[in-house]
Amino acid sequence: MNILLTVAYEGTNYCGWQRQANGVSVQQRLEDTLAALTGVSVRLTGASRTDAGVHALGQRAGFKIEELKIPVEKLPRVINARLPGDIAVCKAEYVPDTFNARYDAKRKTYRYVYNNAQYPNPLLRNFSWHVPQRLDIVKMEHAAQCLIGRHDFTAFCASHGSARSHVREIYAADIKEEPDLVTLTVTGSGFLYNMVRIIAGTLMYVGTGKLMPFSSQPALWDVEKALRSRDRTLAGKTAPPQGLVLLEVTY
Amino acid sequence: MNILLTVAYEGTNYCGWQRQANGVSVQQRLEDTLAALTGVSVRLTGASRTDAGVHALGQRAGFKIEELKIPVEKLPRVINARLPGDIAVCKAEYVPDTFNARYDAKRKTYRYVYNNAQYPNPLLRNFSWHVPQRLDIVKMEHAAQCLIGRHDFTAFCASHGSARSHVREIYAADIKEEPDLVTLTVTGSGFLYNMVRIIAGTLMYVGTGKLMPFSSQPALWDVEKALRSRDRTLAGKTAPPQGLVLLEVTY
Numbered sequence: 001m002n003i004l005l006t007v008a009y010e011g012t013n014y015c016g017w018q019r020q021a022n023g024v025s026v027q028q029r030l031e032d033t034l035a036a037l038t039g040v041s042v043r044l045t046g047a048s049r050t051d052a053g054v055h056a057l058g059q060r061a062g063f064k065i066e067e068l069k070i071p072v073e074k075l076p077r078v079i080n081a082r083l084p085g086d087i088a089v090c091k092a093e094y095v096p097d098t099f100n101a102r103y104d105a106k107r108k109t110y111r112y113v114y115n116n117a118q119y120p121n122p123l124l125r126n127f128s129w130h131v132p133q134r135l136d137i138v139k140m141e142h143a144a145q146c147l148i149g150r151h152d153f154t155a156f157c158a159s160h161g162s163a164r165s166h167v168r169e170i171y172a173a174d175i176k177e178e179p180d181l182v183t184l185t186v187t188g189s190g191f192l193y194n195m196v197r198i199i200a201g202t203l204m205y206v207g208t209g210k211l212m213p214f215s216s217q218p219a220l221w222d223v224e225k226a227l228r229s230r231d232r233t234l235a236g237k238t239a240p241p242q243g244l245v246l247l248e249v250t251y
Numbered sequence: 252m253n254i255l256l257t258v259a260y261e262g263t264n265y266c267g268w269q270r271q272a273n274g275v276s277v278q279q280r281l282e283d284t285l286a287a288l289t290g291v292s293v294r295l296t297g298a299s300r301t302d303a304g305v306h307a308l309g310q311r312a313g314f315k316i317e318e319l320k321i322p323v324e325k326l327p328r329v330i331n332a333r334l335p336g337d338i339a340v341c342k343a344e345y346v347p348d349t350f351n352a353r354y355d356a357k358r359k360t361y362r363y364v365y366n367n368a369q370y371p372n373p374l375l376r377n378f379s380w381h382v383p384q385r386l387d388i389v390k391m392e393h394a395a396q397c398l399i400g401r402h403d404f405t406a407f408c409a410s411h412g413s414a415r416s417h418v419r420e421i422y423a424a425d426i427k428e429e430p431d432l433v434t435l436t437v438t439g440s441g442f443l444y445n446m447v448r449i450i451a452g453t454l455m456y457v458g459t460g461k462l463m464p465f466s467s468q469p470a471l472w473d474v475e476k477a478l479r480s481r482d483r484t485l486a487g488k489t490a491p492p493q494g495l496v497l498l499e500v501t502y
Binding site for chain 2: 008009010055057076077080085086087088089090118119120121122123125127245
């Protein structure tokens with residue numbers, strides 16, 4: 001049997017999705033719970049390796065098991081009864097034997113939240129990046145548009161990433177403004193290590209005037225120049241993890 | 252000098268606003284920080300005594316002090332640098348000597364959040380009440396309308412409250428629906444002990460069909476009957492504290 005789970009979690013108290021020697025990961029907590037439930041050792045394949053402090057509403061994780069003794073649709077309720085409150089399984093379904101939760105992912109959507117107010121909102125401290133300077137949304141929208149399409153995103157990738165190719169496609173990047181909040185929602189074919197957080201950090205630089213968003217050939221402006229340069233030092237800093245949520249993975 | 256603060260906090264890790272012998276309160280944390288900052292003992296008067304686990308975005312708290320050695324508009328930044336991340340002062344202003352943050356409050360607005368989805372959202376676990384049964388918003392709106400106006404709210408007051416009169420006026424009670432969320436926003440002249448949480452619990456009973464919302468004289472339906480009865484046992488249960496936020500106090 002090959003089973004696919006949809007998982008939501010608050011990442012605050014975990015060292016990230018992936019199992020690590022130091023610290024408790026979401027993967028470990030879920031695998032241990034599934035093992036206790038089924039009586040056999042379970043190995044999960046996650047769609048996305050979210051960092052420490054990053055959250056998920058639509059993470060996907062697959063596992064293979066000889067036999068599942070309860071109906072698959074009852075799995076979420078039974079697992080959730082054994083999980084801590086900061087992790088919840090929202091769906092469980094059978095998938096074909098060849099299905100791989102990581103490699104078969106076609107697109108992923110992430111959301112990044114800026115708390116754009118003079119003083120930080122304590123209710124959002126684990127779910128946003130507090131930016132006290134007023135963000136210029138129009139400039140941020142222009143910069144987001146530069147990133148759409150198929151590009152080599154080396155300038156937006158942490159140097160210790162392991163991907164062989166740095167070419168990815170971004171399908172959509174939207175900025176939304178609400179009172180004291182700015183939200184970036186980005187959908188792509190896949191993302192390099194720290195890529196969404198570097199995009200979020202770069203757009204923050206654009207919104208506060210540290211970088212210019214948009215090109216008018218032949219003089220390229222900062223964000224397009226950074227993208228073309230493949231030079232990490234020309235993009236903005238890596239935004240902190242707690243503003244990031246993995247919303248959806250599509251197969 | 253009489254100074255009024257606007258305070259935001261996440262109530263999760265506190266025993267409530269008010270100082271208590273057992274447990275750390277928001278009031279104590281703020282008073283201790285102000286004392287360390289000013290060098291004199293400070294006694295805060297809060298507008299609302301929020302319970303353990305209840306949050307605030309617009310709590311007000313006043314204190315008197317002989318002399319403030321920093322400009323009042325710089326007070327938020329200086330206090331916030333010394334406060335933990337779950338409390339923030341958003342505003343500080345001088346008020347007349349006779350001003351009392353508690354007794355001069357003219358109206359208060361609270362928000363209650365239901366996480367209305369089959370499985371709980373882990374990101375909302377400290378900020379909502381998970382109600383898996385589908386809530387009927389139209390019925391909840393009808394019931395909320397019954398409560399508007401000047402009434403004796405004894406049926407919506409915890410028995411160990413200390414108020415002399417149970418008459419309060421509710422100016423507005425709005426229900427809003429978003430995906431997986433239902434939000435109640437209620438504004439009144441003041442609220443009895445646990446009153447907003449009992450209203451939220453009663454509206455949850457209405458939304459799930461345990462109580463009927465609306466009267467057509469002479470046969471009164473459940474919510475109006477409960478209100479007129481002044482009998483606490485006829486209203487719904489007290490909703491859990493983590494769904495509640497004090498949004499605003501008006502003077």
